Amino acid sequence: MSLSFERLQATVRATHGRPGRGYWILLSLSAALAAWGGWAYSLIVRNGLVLTGLERPGGWGNLITDFVFWVGIAHSGTLISAILFLFRAKFRTAVYRVAEMMTVFAVMTAGLYPIFHLGRPWFAYWLFPYPNERGIWVNFRSPLIWDVFAISTYFIVSTVFLLVGVAPDAAALRDGATGWRRKLYGLLAFGWRGTDEQWRHYTRAYLFFAAFATPLVVSVHSVVSWDFAVSILPGWHSTLFPPYFVAGAILSGVAMVIVILVPLRRWLHLEEIITPHHLDMLSRLVLLTSLIVTYSYSTEILTALGEPASDPERSTFLYRMTGDYAPLFWLMVTCNCVGPALLLSGKVRRSIPAIFAISLLVNVGMWLERFNIVVTSLAHDRLPFDWRVYTPTWVEWAMTFGAFGWFFFWFLVGLKVLPPVSIAEMKEDLAHAAHASGEVAHAG
Amino acid sequence: MPVEPGVLGSFAEPAAAARAVRALRAGGFADVRVAMPAPFPEVVAAIGKPRSLIDFITFPGAIVGLLCGIALTVGTSLAWPLVTGGKPIVSVPPFVIVIFEVTVLIGSLTNLLAMSAGTWHGGRARFFPAHQKFNADRIGVFAVGGEPARAERLLRESGAEEVGRVG
Numbered sequence: 001m002s003l004s005f006e007r008l009q010a011t012v013r014a015t016h017g018r019p020g021r022g023y024w025i026l027l028s029l030s031a032a033l034a035a036w037g038g039w040a041y042s043l044i045v046r047n048g049l050v051l052t053g054l055e056r057p058g059g060w061g062n063l064i065t066d067f068v069f070w071v072g073i074a075h076s077g078t079l080i081s082a083i084l085f086l087f088r089a090k091f092r093t094a095v096y097r098v099a100e101m102m103t104v105f106a107v108m109t110a111g112l113y114p115i116f117h118l119g120r121p122w123f124a125y126w127l128f129p130y131p132n133e134r135g136i137w138v139n140f141r142s143p144l145i146w147d148v149f150a151i152s153t154y155f156i157v158s159t160v161f162l163l164v165g166v167a168p169d170a171a172a173l174r175d176g177a178t179g180w181r182r183k184l185y186g187l188l189a190f191g192w193r194g195t196d197e198q199w200r201h202y203t204r205a206y207l208f209f210a211a212f213a214t215p216l217v218v219s220v221h222s223v224v225s226w227d228f229a230v231s232i233l234p235g236w237h238s239t240l241f242p243p244y245f246v247a248g249a250i251l252s253g254v255a256m257v258i259v260i261l262v263p264l265r266r267w268l269h270l271e272e273i274i275t276p277h278h279l280d281m282l283s284r285l286v287l288l289t290s291l292i293v294t295y296s297y298s299t300e301i302l303t304a305l306g307e308p309a310s311d312p313e314r315s316t317f318l319y320r321m322t323g324d325y326a327p328l329f330w331l332m333v334t335c336n337c338v339g340p341a342l343l344l345s346g347k348v349r350r351s352i353p354a355i356f357a358i359s360l361l362v363n364v365g366m367w368l369e370r371f372n373i374v375v376t377s378l379a380h381d382r383l384p385f386d387w388r389v390y391t392p393t394w395v396e397w398a399m400t401f402g403a404f405g406w407f408f409f410w411f412l413v414g415l416k417v418l419p420p421v422s423i424a425e426m427k428e429d430l431a432h433a434a435h436a437s438g439e440v441a442h443a444g
Numbered sequence: 445m446p447v448e449p450g451v452l453g454s455f456a457e458p459a460a461a462a463r464a465v466r467a468l469r470a471g472g473f474a475d476v477r478v479a480m481p482a483p484f485p486e487v488v489a490a491i492g493k494p495r496s497l498i499d500f501i502t503f504p505g506a507i508v509g510l511l512c513g514i515a516l517t518v519g520t521s522l523a524w525p526l527v528t529g530g531k532p533i534v535s536v537p538p539f540v541i542v543i544f545e546v547t548v549l550i551g552s553l554t555n556l557l558a559m560s561a562g563t564w565h566g567g568r569a570r571f572f573p574a575h576q577k578f579n580a581d582r583i584g585v586f587a588v589g590g591e592p593a594r595a596e597r598l599l600r601e602s603g604a605e606e607v608g609r610v611g
Contacts, residue, residue, distance in 0.1 A: 005581035007482065033611045083520075088452030130521055135453035141531060141538045149545040157552045164556070168579070172481060190560070194579050196491050197566025204496035205559035212506075215544075223541060289520040427484035431458050 005427050013173055013418050015268040019416065022267070030409035037402010040395045041116060049119065049371055051395045058390035060117075060377045066400050067113035068370040069252070070106050070407070071151070071224050072245075075217055077103025077255025078158055081165070082213035085206075091281040094274050096262065098255045100162045100286045101418060105410040106253075107155045108405050114147060116399065125138045133140050143227045150223040151436035157216055161209050168202075168424040184238065184417060221249040228373065234312040235320070235377030246294035251336065252366035255359035258282050260411075262356040264420070276350060283355045284341050286362065290340030293369075297337065318371060319380040324389045328368050329376075335365025349404045447573045448587040449611035450475075453599030454577065458484035461583040464602035465490035469586050472596050475588040477571065487550030487583065498558040505554020506547055516602035564605045586610070 020029075042123035044051050054061050077099040084092040115124045127136045171192035174185035192198065203373050228236035238244075258279060265274040304317035325428045339358045341443050343350045349355060375390050392400075455461040461478065467489065468476045476488055517539040525533045565571065584600040585604070587595040592609055599607045 009580060029508070129516060137524040139526055139528060140517045140521060141528060146538065146541045153545040153549045156549060160552060160556055164559070169482070172579040175579050183609055190569040192579075193567050193572060193574065194479045194565040195572045196478040196480070196493065197571065198563040199480070199488065200493055201496045201501050201559050201562030201566075204485050204498055205502075205555050207497070208502050208555045209552060211601070212548050212555070216548050219541070219544060219548075226541075259516065267528050295501050307489065357489055424482045428484060431482065431484055
């Protein structure tokens with residue numbers, strides 16, 4: 001029997017029920033991990049970046065790797081909600097809300113890292129242009145200022161996009177809620193009543209949000225790639241970086257959506273809404289972006305290897321593949337290229353444990369990719385006197401894992417206050433499916 | 445504020461609601477309003493209202509964002525002319541990045557304001573009789589003014605589950 005409006009709404013409402021012991025354990029673990037990372041950071045604030053493994057010539061390490069990783073994770077939400085909306089991809093309806101939530105919390109995580117990396121983080125507000133008595137302004141030619149604008153804009157626009165999408169669903173949940181939840185849903189509903197006059201403006205505005213968010217999502221990771229590409233360091237200075245970074249970001253983001261959705265659909269009893277078909281379609285996205293990433297890896301390696309033996313670019317890539325960090329490089333290739341290639345098989349795509357495992361490995365691989373780009377290039381500059389192997393300290397690892405705690409803490413809180421599935425869009429799809437099959441969509 | 449007087453019908457199916465809207469409009473009811481849990485295209489088409497005009501607010505908003513981005517980057521660079529690496533003070537390629545971000549930011553926020561202003565009118569209690577089922581699983585069709593008995597008949601003939609007078 002197909003899903004009815006009533007059952008859909010009841011299923012989504014049930015996800016906001018009283019949290020069980022498992023939820024509290026996960027929330028506590030996430031909070032503890034975040035607190036551990038926060039404490040490690042407090043040591044840096046008190047003692048300086050000397051507590052990290054950063055030393056000439058390796059000025060960037062785990063923290064910038066984490067920054068790029070989390071910006072990448074943030075990409076899938078807007079891809080799934082905005083770009084697939086413009087392409088009218090039906091499968092997005094059931095999964096885009098989780099991806100959007102993930103985006104907002106991942107940007108909240110990524111945005112911390114440039115601040116962590118500042119020598120004097122209490123002056124972070126200097127990064128924003130504001131009138132001051134000294135009459136000085138930020139340097140707009142600096143890639144770090146581009147980051148500030150790109151990340152801030154992305155955070156604001158993706159939050160607005162998420163909350164605008166939530167409004168009709170919050171109205172649906174508000175009507176049957178009591179106590180503080182009714183007040184919360186009322187707030188999130190922004191006075192929504194579902195009249196034709198409201199839908200008329202809403203649907204048009206939603207289209208514009210998607211149209212704004214689509215180039216934004218491409219710009220943000222392009223800007224992050226220019227942090228590297230506008231320098232003259234071998235391994236970084238490449239025009240390939242923007243499309244390569246955007247494809248990699250989508251790969252890691254969609255893989256993270258799968259990693260989250262697989263346990264979530266079972267835990268929140270959403271199997272009827274988020275079906276194996278949706279996971280299959282997401283794994284096709286993983287496959288597509290993995291092929292683009294594989295092409296990018298091949299292009300940059302083959303281009304470098306085609307250079308004369310004295311070329312620093314060639315030397316850097318040979319070092320990546322055969323030097324101190326070679327095991328990490330080959331693990332990255334295995335996770336990002338070999339693993340997803342298995343998704344060419346329909347049998348693998350239909351196996352939920354298989355796509356979960358492949359997606360988990362992609363996330364590991366994509367973190368390693370950023371580590372390879374950031375660290376190996378700096379560790380092997382043009383002249384041998386400037387070579388040094390960087391090893392992260394426990395403080396940096398604590399902040400890396402703490403970021404996962406921070407992200408999952410907010411995500412778990414978000415799951416209990418925001419509907420994890422777009423009720424309104426699902427109803428529209430259900431009505432059409434029911435009409436096509438001659439059923440009645442609302443019947444319980 | 446009391447709702448405007450009229451006749452309200454409740455429907456389970458978008459096709460039936462669309463039929464009712466068309467029947468009411470053909471029957472001389474100029475002001476027919478609908479509340480529904482999702483923007484069902486057949487109902488939207490039956491109402492026949494013109495496309496929202498928020499384009500005319502959002503697009504200028506984005507243009508304002510573009511101008512703000514140019515003013516911010518060029519103006520502040522000229523106010524604090526810091527020469528780095530021998531590059532020009534007004535350096536267009538890097539400024540384009542910031543100008544783009546400011547355009548998207550102000551354009552999106554203008555779009556939000558335009559949407560809020562546009563949806564405010566349709567969200568007023570006076571506009572449509574409140575009932576939670578219209579956010580859940582039913583479609584409400586509200587014929588404002590006109591001859592109530594005729595509206596009731598047209599709504600029933602179109603397949604309304606419930607019909608009642610309001611206001």
